[in-house]
Amino acid sequence: MAYSQELAERVRDELTAEKDLTEREMFGGVGFMVAGHMCCGIIGDELMVRVGPDLYHDALTRPDAREFDFTGRPMKGWVTVGRGGVSDDADLEMWVRLGLAFARSLPPKAKSAKKAAVKKKAPVKKKAPVKKKAPVKKKAPVKRRGQS
Numbered sequence: 001m002a003y004s005q006e007l008a009e010r011v012r013d014e015l016t017a018e019k020d021l022t023e024r025e026m027f028g029g030v031g032f033m034v035a036g037h038m039c040c041g042i043i044g045d046e047l048m049v050r051v052g053p054d055l056y057h058d059a060l061t062r063p064d065a066r067e068f069d070f071t072g073r074p075m076k077g078w079v080t081v082g083r084g085g086v087s088d089d090a091d092l093e094m095w096v097r098l099g100l101a102f103a104r105s106l107p108p109k110a111k112s113a114k115k116a117a118v119k120k121k122a123p124v125k126k127k128a129p130v131k132k133k134a135p136v137k138k139k140a141p142v143k144r145r146g147q148s
Contacts, residue, residue, distance in 0.1 A: 003029040004045040007086065011040065011047070014096040020108075027070065032099075036109030039099035043070070047081040049095050052102035059098065077102075 008030050015021055015032060022033045029048075031041035040049045048068050051059045056077050059065055064085030068078035086092040 002044075003042045007042050007045060007047065010086075010089070010092055011042065011096060014093055015100075018100065034100060034103040035106070037103040037106045039103035040096055043080075045083055047086050047092070047095055048078060049081060049099040050078050050102055051098045052105070053077045055098060055102070 011032060012023075018034060020035045022036075024031050024033065026041075027043060029041055029043035031038050033039065038050055040047060042048070048070075049059070053076060056079070059079045060067065062081075062085060064082035065079045066082075067074035068080045069075070081095055086095060
């Protein structure tokens with residue numbers, strides 16, 4: 001399934017100032033991730049947005065928005081926005097900002113954090129050497145009266 005290159009370009013324009021942004025082709029579409037978390041993507045000519053559980057029900061009340069149902073089971077916190085819901089630049093900006101806000105609210109994924117540390121040449125923490133325990137001394141057997 002091909003995805004809308006025009007919509008992808010419009011989303012890229014909205015995300016130009018974003019740091020730690022990655023773009024990845026997946027599921028026949030394209031996904032945009034911030035700090036390793038998906039914030040939005042395009043499948044066909046529709047926008048999918050990760051708005052999170054708090055804004056999920058409000059987002060579904062917007063024009064041309066519906067549950068994101070890619071696998072046959074709706075995914076809570078995700079919405080699909082049809083062409084009519086993103087035809088206006090202001091509407092597209094609003095959806096992308098909602099996705100960004102939720103993605104930024106999550107802690108960076110381990111891989112993303114590791115890549116950021118490599119890019120910044122952060123010092124690598126070394127583990128302290130493990131101290132070996134002294135061998136246990138054996139006690140001499142105690143002789144009791146009457147024993148030989």
